Amino acid sequence: MNGDRPGHALVLGAGMAGVLAAHVLARHVDTVTLVDRDVLPDTAEHRRGVPQGRHAHLLWSNGARIIEALLPGTTDRLLAAGARRIGFPEDLVTLTTQGWQHRFPATQFAVLCSRPLLDLVIRRQALGHGRITVRQSTEVLELTGAGGRVTGALVSTDGGAPTRLAADLVVDATGRASRLRPWLEGLGLPAPEEDVVDAGIGYSTRLFAAPPGATAGFPAVNVASDHEVGRPGRFGVVYPLEGGRWIATLSVTRGAELPTREEDFLGFAERLRHPIVADLLRTAEPLTPVFVSRSTGNRRRYPERLPEWPEGLLVLGDSLTGFNPVYGHGMSAAARCAAALDEQLGRDEPVGTHRIQAAISAVVDDPWILAATTDVGYVDCRTRATDPRLLGMDIQQRLGFARAIGSRSIRSPEICEVVTDVMSLNRPQSELGSNRFLSLTRTAELHPELTGPPLRPEELAIVDLDPRSLRSGPDVPLVRG
Numbered sequence: 001m002n003g004d005r006p007g008h009a010l011v012l013g014a015g016m017a018g019v020l021a022a023h024v025l026a027r028h029v030d031t032v033t034l035v036d037r038d039v040l041p042d043t044a045e046h047r048r049g050v051p052q053g054r055h056a057h058l059l060w061s062n063g064a065r066i067i068e069a070l071l072p073g074t075t076d077r078l079l080a081a082g083a084r085r086i087g088f089p090e091d092l093v094t095l096t097t098q099g100w101q102h103r104f105p106a107t108q109f110a111v112l113c114s115r116p117l118l119d120l121v122i123r124r125q126a127l128g129h130g131r132i133t134v135r136q137s138t139e140v141l142e143l144t145g146a147g148g149r150v151t152g153a154l155v156s157t158d159g160g161a162p163t164r165l166a167a168d169l170v171v172d173a174t175g176r177a178s179r180l181r182p183w184l185e186g187l188g189l190p191a192p193e194e195d196v197v198d199a200g201i202g203y204s205t206r207l208f209a210a211p212p213g214a215t216a217g218f219p220a221v222n223v224a225s226d227h228e229v230g231r232p233g234r235f236g237v238v239y240p241l242e243g244g245r246w247i248a249t250l251s252v253t254r255g256a257e258l259p260t261r262e263e264d265f266l267g268f269a270e271r272l273r274h275p276i277v278a279d280l281l282r283t284a285e286p287l288t289p290v291f292v293s294r295s296t297g298n299r300r301r302y303p304e305r306l307p308e309w310p311e312g313l314l315v316l317g318d319s320l321t322g323f324n325p326v327y328g329h330g331m332s333a334a335a336r337c338a339a340a341l342d343e344q345l346g347r348d349e350p351v352g353t354h355r356i357q358a359a360i361s362a363v364v365d366d367p368w369i370l371a372a373t374t375d376v377g378y379v380d381c382r383t384r385a386t387d388p389r390l391l392g393m394d395i396q397q398r399l400g401f402a403r404a405i406g407s408r409s410i411r412s413p414e415i416c417e418v419v420t421d422v423m424s425l426n427r428p429q430s431e432l433g434s435n436r437f438l439s440l441t442r443t444a445e446l447h448p449e450l451t452g453p454p455l456r457p458e459e460l461a462i463v464d465l466d467p468r469s470l471r472s473g474p475d476v477p478l479v480r481g
């Protein structure tokens with residue numbers, strides 16, 4: 001692609017990033033081929049190529065809005081299939097690192113459901129276009145190309161003999177395990193620089209039958225880590241799922257032991273900074289064994305920095321930047337990549353792949369710096385970074401600033417609104433350094449600190465929990481704001 005519009009685009013990987021990219025490409029090119037080594041299920045079931053699909057997922061409003069704009073009707077289809085739209089911060093009971101968050105009226109939202117349901121609904125919406133051909137059970141072996149240009153890929157279907165798929169544009173969306181580096185090296189091309197900020201996150205998840213009414217009438221629950229006291233992080237969430245289920249995900253940073261056995265699950269939840277997760281799970285019935293995932297550090301590639309980035313190749317989604325999943329940014333980042341691709345291909349003046357890649361890389365910067373900055377603060381986080389914002393004094397200042405904002409955000413609706421906009425990727429993170437926001441942090445009135453989970457009596461009744469058994473005590477204001 002030298003500024004000409006591509007006739008045939010080949011998308012490698014049919015995860016969230018690949019599916020959205022294929023949909024967008026179908027608006028601009030003659031034909032699109034989407035390949036994946038898995039068989040893509042016709043029902044909302046787990047598949048091997050998306051191991052993270054076993055764990056709690058939250059689609060932030062920024063990603064949900066982009067997907068809705070690309071694929072109108074997606075949100076309604078998800079809700080009709082049992083997904084829940086959670087208002088933030090109102091419908092989340094969360095113990096942040098700085099304390100309990102007041103349940104101020106919602107200013108943003110997230111969609112909660114199982115990952116297989118999300119993938120199924122979005123895939124059905126996205127891949128219906130007649131220009132898209134899906135090749136399943138097809139493994140990408142290497143890229144093909146010559147003269148600094150990528151011209152296709154070598155693939156094998158059902159383990160058969162390798163065949164060549166030619167394309168004017170190849171999009172790598174093969175996720176965290178992308179073999180982009182060896183593929184480029186195989187073509188005699190340099191690989192992009194890479195930053196890694198790896199807090200050693202581990203995830204452990206189990207599904208439960210929730211008490212009747214709980215998935216619709218009880219808030220999502222989150223207990224964040226206590227890493228600021230110099231110990232490894234330990235977290236827990238309970239989210240509602242379709243089918244009257246709860247998904248409970250427990251997670252750790254490097255140095256803390258992840259509960260991998262059924263008999264350890266509840267005990268770990270009990271020892272979080274507050275036992276609310278364990279209290280809830282005791283009211284529910286386990287439906288599955290414990291599923292475990294590791295290697296979920298932040299990793300960013302910088303293809304846009306290479307002056308000789310090959311024509312005909314783009315990289316997006318987790319293959320471009322993978323995030324610590326605790327922040328729930330990966331799918332929204334994939335959606336942002338697709339929207340950036342759409343915008344670039346829709347320009348009156350056709351542009352080369354280096355420029356398109358630069359535009360795609362720019363939209364992952366906010367989620368990258370939000371996640372990487374926080375994770376650098378964890379005990380024994382392994383950092384190998386070229387990003388100057390993650391080095392030296394700068395990072396200490398950023399961490400101190402984040403702590404100061406966090407402690408006010410949980411107590412001020414005005415500050416919380418801006419922070420929630422930034423965390424949900426609806427406002428640029430640079431907003432947090434604006435004069436307007438800095439002045440707000442000095443002048444905003446703070447609500448009293450909460451000393452326990454702000455649960456309403458009617459919510460406690462749903463799960464049959466006695467308010468006195470919660471550490472808040474009955475004399476603590478339950479909900480303010």
Ligand SMILES: Cc1cc2nc3c(=O)[nH]c(=O)nc-3n(C[C@H](O)[C@H](O)[C@H](O)COP(=O)(O)OP(=O)(O)OC[C@H]3O[C@@H](n4cnc5c(N)ncnc54)[C@H](O)[C@@H]3O)c2cc1C
Nearest residue numbers: 013015016017037049052057058140175317318325330331
């Ligand atoms: C534990 C965990 C929890 C997460 N929670 C959230 C969350 O709450 N919210 C959120 O927004 N994000 C979350 N994420 C991130 C999110 O899952 C991803 O960012 C998002 O799905 C985009 O992924 P992707 O499509 O780029 O890659 P993937 O989902 O990894 O998809 C890659 C695809 O490529 C295929 N593939 C790979 N190699 C080959 C090959 N050689 N040949 C053919 N096919 C191949 C795979 O089969 C797969 O289908 C979480 C991630 C993890 C690990």
